[in-house]
Amino acid sequence: MAALRAVHQREPVRIFEDPYAKFLCGWFWRLVLRIRPLEWIIRVMTKPMAPTAMCVVMRARYAEQALEQAVEDGITQYVIIGSGMDSFAFRRPDLMERIDVFEIDHPATQHKKLERIRRSGLTIPSRLHFVPADLTKISAMDALAGSGFEMGRPTFLTLLGVVYYLTADSLAETARSISRHLPAGTLLVFDYMLDVESARPEHLTMRENLRSFVARMGEPMVSDYSLAAMNTLMADQGFEAVENFALPDLEQSYREELGDLPLEIPSIFAFGTFQVAARDV
Numbered sequence: 001m002a003a004l005r006a007v008h009q010r011e012p013v014r015i016f017e018d019p020y021a022k023f024l025c026g027w028f029w030r031l032v033l034r035i036r037p038l039e040w041i042i043r044v045m046t047k048p049m050a051p052t053a054m055c056v057v058m059r060a061r062y063a064e065q066a067l068e069q070a071v072e073d074g075i076t077q078y079v080i081i082g083s084g085m086d087s088f089a090f091r092r093p094d095l096m097e098r099i100d101v102f103e104i105d106h107p108a109t110q111h112k113k114l115e116r117i118r119r120s121g122l123t124i125p126s127r128l129h130f131v132p133a134d135l136t137k138i139s140a141m142d143a144l145a146g147s148g149f150e151m152g153r154p155t156f157l158t159l160l161g162v163v164y165y166l167t168a169d170s171l172a173e174t175a176r177s178i179s180r181h182l183p184a185g186t187l188l189v190f191d192y193m194l195d196v197e198s199a200r201p202e203h204l205t206m207r208e209n210l211r212s213f214v215a216r217m218g219e220p221m222v223s224d225y226s227l228a229a230m231n232t233l234m235a236d237q238g239f240e241a242v243e244n245f246a247l248p249d250l251e252q253s254y255r256e257e258l259g260d261l262p263l264e265i266p267s268i269f270a271f272g273t274f275q276v277a278a279r280d281v
Contacts, residue, residue, distance in 0.1 A: 002085035003029035016057040023120035024085035107132035154185035163192040179238030186276040239274040
């Protein structure tokens, strides 16, 4: 994902600015980014799947814009579940002055990230907290215990690039844990795969190619939803929808702001922002 964000910085029209992504890539992708002919070969080989890369940068932009609004509304904690090689803490010193950021990910992944941060000479902000946790064995809420996170404060959480690898039961369990531990007004933002009936017919081949590709990589996508089904699942776990829409619905607004986009926006994924509902007294 860091490599996709880094390559996107070379597009004439950028949906998402991330000058730090290149520092967080693995050795192979750093090599690709340095050697243009090699990058060209990779682009040619992956061209059929290239539109899905737009989903990566669009979800990052969407989530960050939602965070900006949440901070203006008074939220001061940001939890990134499955943070991977996210670069938010380095890109946004303006917001880091106002919030505490908690990155939750597998210990091995965080160790690798810390190595890349040190190699790049980046300084870890004082309000960035690394929370190592194997989320197959412990919930995100339990992982946050002892990290300095305050359960009693409304929080902004993201779960990007994760939901389609979770069963519906696992997603429900994660959402239920958040709504039970955190107060009303807490926001959860995530992307998810649309079911076959919700995707546009012209994008179904791309959808299946993507599913086959990640399955061959050992990470099969195991869930998909309609917008209505996702609203119902989250309502059952104590959330109310702030907004929930198919990814192409953002395309027109981005084109109006940025001009022509480098690639089409496939109707494969959806974005949702859900808020912990007020509890009955």
